[in-house]
Amino acid sequence: KAGVTQTPRYLIKTRGQQVTLSCSPISGHRSVSWYQQTPGQGLQFLFEYFSETQRNKGNFPGRFSGRQFSNSRSEMNVSTLELGDSALYLCASSGDRGYEQYFGPGTRLTVT
């Protein structure tokens, strides 16, 4: 069974631009969660999508948004990028609530 895949793996953007990251979950998994990892704040939960609906949300500004498609693939969008958005963005998939979560390799975003 293929694991969680994320594209692109690396991105360099300029302040003020927007970016879209993609995540394909393990086949059959309907829950996709997104996390931001930085050296200063560690791993922080962004949001979770299940069956195309946002089921849970962390404490991030509205510039961070996401969506999920009918095939469970998910995208995350960050608008008006700031230097502080530079981070490793990880997505995780699971079968349902409370099941084991499996992480992708991440997208490394650098904002200059």
Add this chain to the structure above:
Amino acid sequence: KQEVTQIPAALSVPEGENLVLNCSFTDSAIYNLQWFRQDPGKGLTSLLLIQSSQREQTSGRLNASLDKSSGRSTLYIAASQPGDSATYLCAVSLLSGGYNKLIFGAGTRLAVHP
């Protein structure tokens, strides 16, 4: 507010040692606890998942225990190898947090030298 703490922050041991990594959490109303390893610049690899009703889980040389009442979990690694070198993270999900929202500790950076 749930806080997860991992001790020690870093650990360096010679190959072959048995070692214990500690994780503590402030809110005992957890749904489950999961241990991960992360290699530099990479994603997270799930090691063990312990449901709140369970006391421990084992996989190969790894054993994780959970004491929900005291807010503690330990990850025991037997006969450590250089390939075990990585950052180990524990994470909890809350009953009130929607189950899939993981709250992570800062991790323990482990180095096993030959």
